[in-house]
Amino acid sequence: MKDGKMKDEKMKLNIKATILLSFGFFGSSLIWQVYSNFVPPLLESRFGFSTFVIGLIMAIDSFLGVIIQPLFGRLSDKTRTRFGRRLPYLFICMPLCAILFILIPYMPSVGSMMAVIIVFTFLMGVWRTPAVSLMPDMTPGPLQSQANGIVNLMGAVGAIIALGGGGLMYGLGGEPLPFLVAGLLLVAAMGVLALFVREPENPYANTKAKDKSVSLKNMEVKERRSFLFLLLAIFFWFAGYNAIDTFFSLYVIHNLGGTAGDAGIMLSLFAVTLVAFSIPAGILGAKYGRKKTIIIGLIGISALFVPMLLIPSRNLTTVLLMVAGICWACVNINSLPMITRISGPLRIGAFIGYYYLFSFGAQIVTPPLLGWIRDMVGYYEILFIYAIVGFAIAIFFMLKVRHGEIDSEHTEPAVAEEATPTS
Secondary structure, eight states: OHHHHHHHHHOOOOHHHHHHHTHHHHHHHHHHHHHHHHHHHHHHHHHOOOHHHHHHHHTHHHHHHHHHHHHHHHHHHHOOOTTOSSHHHHHHHHHHHHHHHHHGGGOOSHHHHHHHHHHHHHHHHHHHHHHHHHHHHHSOGGGHHHHHHHHHHHHHHHHHIIIIIHHHHHHHHOSHHHHHHHHHHHHHHHHHHHHHOOOOOOTTTTOOBOGGGGSGGGSOHHHHHHHHHHHHHHHHHHHHHHHHHHHHHHHHHHHSSOOHHHHHHHHHHHHHHHHHHHHHHHHHHHHHOHHHHHHHHHHHHHHHHHHHHHOOOHHHHHHHHHHHHHHHHHHHHHHHHHHHHHHOGGGHHHHHHHHHHHHHHHHHHHHHHHHHHHHHHOOTTHHHHHHHHHHHHHHHHHTTOOOOSTTOOOOOOOBSSOOOOOO
């Protein structure tokens, strides 16, 4: 054990390689931020949909993601190509997603709009888990909080471009321009991955593991309970976050007298502080504990939403959102490394699939549920109450988590056959 700890201490993160592999997450974050910020106002203004209907449409990607992402996460674990396990999914789906995304604002009817959205969200679900799995594939466990900080920093840069730049482009060129630029940047991100990222050789390439190796039943009882509590916490904090992510632009339009572009610029400042604190959040998680850092972040963001709820001021909301970005970094940066620490190297894609099963499950429930509640109560401030309740429940479940820290153990799945040496 001492030798293992000394080895961990000598490990150094390959920052350049981590930045390059982060371009998949960069492209995904950029696209989803443009989608979340500009599609709800587009649906409202063009088709006159209610908040509930908009919420249902915005939940399509999450509904498909719950089914698709665990499936393709597990498939990518087993994929064997000369390009690696994960990258083939990105190379096929990213350019197709870019084309469909550019087409969204040009769809003249409900039917054509829904057809493009459904195919687009399906393909996004195919490559998301393989893209996220690249980081733990290429990073030792003790360094994954720091690496995830860099990955999320790149994702936040994508969000800043999408929200800040998208807000400006919306003012200059109307609805289509943010979608066009985001689609082109997604293709550029794929180009970076194709040119500079080479997946490491899979250490289990010649190992045939039993299918039950990714089953929760194959884990020790205490570890399984801890993992399930972590997944429940993830569900509820994403329920709270998705309340803001989905309906904030409508809140700004109806309560603060702004536009979708104004909302994008305000949220871009949230992303700026998320960028600034992504790496420090990973360092804090490594030094003081991932669980403790997550709980502090959840408490902080909940406290910041209270004055947003009580005082409808654009300037105050903008300032508080900037501080909230720091808190969200503490949560978001340290959660995925807890999942991959429990999974072990053989089950990374499958367990990231579980992560997305619960996070997207929350995003299936929240848009239509909160949209229905908003229609019932008649005011958009309810989104802050919904978020605070979600974060509070997440804290309750996080207090029960006992695994996922850097020095915690995980249970490796049984292997059916011994690995055969490669020539």
